Amino acid sequence: MKLQNPLFRRAAGWLSALAIVAGVHTAHAQGxxxxxxxxxxxxxxxxxxxxxxxxSLFDSDTVGNQIGSTLTxxxxxxxxxxxxxxxxxxxxxxxxxxRWLEIGVSTNGDPNFATLSPRQALTPTPYAIxxxxxxxxxxxxxxASGVVAPDQLATPVPPNDGQVLAFTGGSLQWIDPAVAGGSxxxxxxxxxxxxxxxxxxxxxxxxxxxxxxxxxxxxxxASSPYTGAGQGAFLEYNGTYGGVLFAYDYGAxxxxxLLLNSPGGNVGIGTLTPAAKLTVYDxxxxxHRIQTGGGVNAWARVEFxxxxxxxxxxxxxxxxxxxxYFNREGAATSAxxxxxxxxxxxxxxxxxxxxxxxxHRIQTSGGVNDWTRIEFxxxxxxxxxxxxxxxxxxxxYFSRQGIPANAxxxxxxxxxxxxxxxxxxxxxxxxxLTIRGGCDVAEPFxxxxxxxxxxxxxxxxxxxxxxxxxxxxxYDTRVAGIxxxxxxINPGIALHQEGALEGGxxxxxxxxxxxxxxxxxxxxxxGDMLTTSETPGCAMKVTDHARAQGAIxxxxxxxxxxxxxxxxxxxxxx
Numbered sequence: 001m002k003l004q005n006p007l008f009r010r011a012a013g014w015l016s017a018l019a020i021v022a023g024v025h026t027a028h029a030q031g032x033x034x035x036x037x038x039x040x041x042x043x044x045x046x047x048x049x050x051x052x053x054x055x056s057l058f059d060s061d062t063v064g065n066q067i068g069s070t071l072t073x074x075x076x077x078x079x080x081x082x083x084x085x086x087x088x089x090x091x092x093x094x095x096x097x098x099r100w101l102e103i104g105v106s107t108n109g110d111p112n113f114a115t116l117s118p119r120q121a122l123t124p125t126p127y128a129i130x131x132x133x134x135x136x137x138x139x140x141x142x143x144a145s146g147v148v149a150p151d152q153l154a155t156p157v158p159p160n161d162g163q164v165l166a167f168t169g170g171s172l173q174w175i176d177p178a179v180a181g182g183s184x185x186x187x188x189x190x191x192x193x194x195x196x197x198x199x200x201x202x203x204x205x206x207x208x209x210x211x212x213x214x215x216x217x218x219x220x221x222a223s224s225p226y227t228g229a230g231q232g233a234f235l236e237y238n239g240t241y242g243g244v245l246f247a248y249d250y251g252a253x254x255x256x257x258l259l260l261n262s263p264g265g266n267v268g269i270g271t272l273t274p275a276a277k278l279t280v281y282d283x284x285x286x287x288h289r290i291q292t293g294g295g296v297n298a299w300a301r302v303e304f305x306x307x308x309x310x311x312x313x314x315x316x317x318x319x320x321x322x323x324x325y326f327n328r329e330g331a332a333t334s335a336x337x338x339x340x341x342x343x344x345x346x347x348x349x350x351x352x353x354x355x356x357x358x359x360h361r362i363q364t365s366g367g368v369n370d371w372t373r374i375e376f377x378x379x380x381x382x383x384x385x386x387x388x389x390x391x392x393x394x395x396x397y398f399s400r401q402g403i404p405a406n407a408x409x410x411x412x413x414x415x416x417x418x419x420x421x422x423x424x425x426x427x428x429x430x431x432x433l434t435i436r437g438g439c440d441v442a443e444p445f446x447x448x449x450x451x452x453x454x455x456x457x458x459x460x461x462x463x464x465x466x467x468x469x470x471x472x473x474x475y476d477t478r479v480a481g482i483x484x485x486x487x488x489i490n491p492g493i494a495l496h497q498e499g500a501l502e503g504g505x506x507x508x509x510x511x512x513x514x515x516x517x518x519x520x521x522x523x524x525x526x527g528d529m530l531t532t533s534e535t536p537g538c539a540m541k542v543t544d545h546a547r548a549q550g551a552i553x554x555x556x557x558x559x560x561x562x563x564x565x566x567x568x569x570x571x572x573x574x
Contacts, residue, residue, distance in 0.1 A: 033088035039081045040105070046081040054104035054113055055087055061100050061119050068093050075108050098122075303329075375401075440511030440571065442484040442491035446504040455486030455516045455566060456537035457553060458507060468507065474521075474540070476532040477550040479573065481507040482539075486514040487566055508571050515539045515553070517560050517567040524560040524567055529553075538564065550574070 036055070040047040052074050057067040073085045093099070101120040104113035186193055200206030268274030276291040290302050301314025310329035316322070325334040333347035373386025382401035388394070397406040405419035448461050448469035459478040461469040468480050484491045484506040491506050517524055518533050521540040530553045533540035541556075542548040552574035560567050 032091050033086050035084060036087050037084045040078050040083055041081060047078045049078060050075045050108040051078055052106050052108055056102045057089055057093060058100045058102055058119060059097060439489050440484055440491050440508040440513045441493045442506035442508050443495040444504040445507050452483055452505060454483050455514050456483045457515060457532055457539050458483060470537045471532040472536045474532060474534050475547040475551045479532050479551055479553055481509050482513050482515045482571060484508040484513055489513055510571050512568060512570055514566045515569045518564050519560045519562050523562065524556050526556055526559055528556045530556055530569055
């Protein structure tokens, strides 16, 4: 049975709350569910049967804000008007504030719910859910004031009790009775210090005065070491990231400058006697060293050495002029010197095994019957233009290096194959055109409603010239078409004029598309004429041909026996 909305009337006692009973009783194991019992009348008579109900919480008896999500109870058994169901809106819904319950009802399986009015004010019983939380506060004996009084910590500390933080002699001290002298930490004014041994953080066997085993040393200036620039600055040896020592500001998510030596001194890595600002030296293999003569205007070089000799890469002001050079140690001239104006000077012969500029290269595998190609390359990638006998057949191709398909391939018979989209700036003239990507002719229209579902029936919006809107009535002579793209059937031709009539959703004007249909107004079979229905966006079978004049959407090409679903339709507006 299909129960229409007009039948849902709130007469006296259409729905009245009889009781609200908490579904749990003990605070230590209490959940958030409770039992709701009500009485249901259908058009003035006591209801019997199976109904679907929805329940929503609000903070007001009218309008207001919804609290939490809507619950749906399906197939609720109603006997002599009475029903019982369990509701669970989850934790935090009943916090002592007044709540009202809004109820929707429909016959079992009908998606159209009637909202009952007025909302039902909830009795205090469900607030036992909130009251259960009060058990958490029963053990709180007092609230700390932030001040440690002399009588709150024992003075003196009993021996052998371990380390304690105690208020003694007018000051707060960290005391270990087992240590001679008592206090582990001492005060020097407002500064605390410890000189009785080593301090370990993350380790019980510190190797130095301060040993941080992992996690780094955090330097914070606010409440959180990860809040704001400068908060959470670490100097850390981290084995996870390759065993490196680094300085990092986790608050700013950026590395920090690391001062390895005081200004004016030299830094040595692998050497105790650095000869320049930074000297990197491996005495075992004499593999490399970085040297600089001073400031930004002086020379600098990197030395790469092994048992065969040493190569230098550097800049200079006096060695053969201002240049970047590559030089064999002991040679009179540089193997390669690059000048500021772009000139390059080689000290010996030059042999090129490949392309000189990596901008283009011509290759061939052999004779006139084999493949040939020209390669054009730069930092963005490489394009190839060539002919082949085995690469996709005999053709002239234009290909992006690394892409399986050719961008353009020209065949000996004159055919041209593009692997992507083709944009033509002017007019196109063809003898025959085959559309392989879609089945309908569509045009984009601006819609009154945003994001109308594909396959929906739309009509002309008389309030907004040139726009369309979702259909809502039967036999509507303003019918304009079907929103294209349902069930993966795409437009074959999309019509629009750039800068004028473009934008919006594609609407099929002719051809084959899928349409949302409602067989509740009559079973649909192939060949039936379709028109608009009272179900928003849905088509239905034409049963009144007199009313259908000017409201025909098209012919059904598939069937729909009952309910709502997709029907393939040949769009022929009439």
